[in-house]
Amino acid sequence: xxxxxxxxxxxxxxxxxxxxxxxxxxxxxxxxxxxxxxxxxxxxxxxxxxxxxxxxxxxxxxxxxxxxxxxxxxxxxxxxxxxxxxxxxxxxxxxx
Amino acid sequence: xxxxxxxxxxxxxxxxxxxxxxxxxxxxxxxxxxxxxxxxxxxxxxxxxxxxxxxxxxxxxxxxxxxxxxxxxxxxxxxxxxxxxxxxxxxxxxxx
Numbered sequence: 294x295x296x297x298x299x300x301x302x303x304x305x306x307x308x309x310x311x312x313x314x315x316x317x318x319x320x321x322x323x324x325x326x327x328x329x330x331x332x333x334x335x336x337x338x339x340x341x342x343x344x345x346x347x348x349x350x351x352x353x354x355x356x357x358x359x360x361x362x363x364x365x366x367x368x369x370x371x372x373x374x375x376x377x378x379x380x381x382x383x384x385x386x387x388x389x
Numbered sequence: 390x391x392x393x394x395x396x397x398x399x400x401x402x403x404x405x406x407x408x409x410x411x412x413x414x415x416x417x418x419x420x421x422x423x424x425x426x427x428x429x430x431x432x433x434x435x436x437x438x439x440x441x442x443x444x445x446x447x448x449x450x451x452x453x454x455x456x457x458x459x460x461x462x463x464x465x466x467x468x469x470x471x472x473x474x475x476x477x478x479x480x481x482x483x484x485x
Contacts, residue, residue: 302423307446309416310464314447316412317463318404321454327398334395343399350403350405351410354482360450363470367413368406369467374459 317371321378328379332386338379344372414454419473424475428482438465440468 331338350367355364427434435467449462 294439298417299423302419302426305419306416306423306429307443309412309419309448310443310447313409313416314450316405316409316461317409317460318452320402320409321446322396323405323453325403326435327395327402330398331396347403347406351403351406354407354413358421358474359414359470363473364410364413367463367466368409372411374463375457377459378454384460 310314317374318370324375324379325382328382332383338383339376347372413470416467417471420471420475421478424478428479434479435472443468 323333328338348368351364352361355361374377400466424434444464447460447464448457455463
């Protein structure tokens with residue numbers, strides 16, 4: 294392995310990072326849409342049962358190399374970012 | 390908007406979650422490869438300059454709806470998961 298290999302691997306990592314950014318952003322947009330639907334229905338934005346189901350699906354599809362605890366931790370952070378965004382949208386809606 | 394729309398949006402979210410899991414796992418594999426190269430070269434696994442560059446690239450490509458601070462926080466957690474995995478691999482290598 295040489296520095297050339299290292300640079301190639303780093304290019305791969307940058308590419309994956311941008312794909313992740315794209316997906317995380319798309320996910321946030323879908324979460325915003327869900328927030329709008331729930332707003333109209335007057336139901337709570339945070340749904341622990343639904344979060345449990347999402348985590349179960351993720352856990353059952355995890356093939357590593359990251360362990361389940363790490364993967365769950367990352368997704369909980371991603372879920373939280375989405376919920377915070379819904380909360381911001383809700384506050385803005387109240388101000389309109 | 391109806392419950393049907395909500396279910397469709399949730400299906401989209403599950404689909405995106407699995408794509409994210411796939412990418413996060415692939416990213417971890419590339420990080421493991423980088424760890425092996427660095428192990429052979431005897432250089433430090435954690436490289437703050439490289440992390441800074443990755444974050445700069447991510448920041449300059451962020452188009453929302455998540456703000457830059459949130460996106461950076463999520464990626465720092467993803468970076469940490471990769472570094473922890475390299476650390477585990479390093480310990481295992483020492484035990485062989």
